[in-house]
Amino acid sequence: MNGSAPGARAALDIQLKRGPAGLGFNIVGGVDQQYLINDTGIYVAKIKENGAAALDGRLQEGDKILAINGHKLENLPHSAAVELFRNAGEDVQLRVQPKSQLTANGPANPRGDGDSPSSVLPLIALGLAAVILGFMYKRLVGSRRPF
The missing domain is CATH 2.30.42.10 (PDZ domain)
Incomplete structure (x- = not known):
């Protein structure tokens, strides 16, 4: 080398x-x-x-x-x-x-002028999906009552 x-x-x-x-x-x-x-x-x-x-x-x-x-x-x-x-x-x-x-x-x-919008959109969609799934999980788990 x-x-x-x-x-x-x-x-x-x-x-x-x-x-x-x-x-x-x-x-x-x-x-x-x-x-x-x-x-x-x-x-x-x-x-x-x-x-x-x-x-x-x-x-x-x-x-x-x-x-x-x-x-x-x-x-x-x-x-x-x-x-x-x-x-x-x-x-x-x-x-x-x-x-x-x-x-x-x-x-x-x-x-030199910032991120491309096309590279940011998948990150926004992923973050939004995580929030929605978290909300759905909380409602599902929160609605269960112990016997």
């Missing part, structure tokens, strides 16, 4: 030119907002349609951003990472570790 994590892919350097809508992606993570358990890294949450990242095509949702313009993103709070991106200038060099196929802790389709 070479010491790298199973499923880890080689780092990739990506040059992006900031467009009218910025770099065209949202980030998650940091020491104060971990995206993956025991990982303080910064990750791509959402690629914006027709943004610089989408037009380039190499950056993907779930990729870990290791550095921006040579500044490593290790052990930074989320807000500090955001500031680095905001102040990166027009031509931005990213060092990225592509998403591992084995990564399962984060959402399959990360979103």
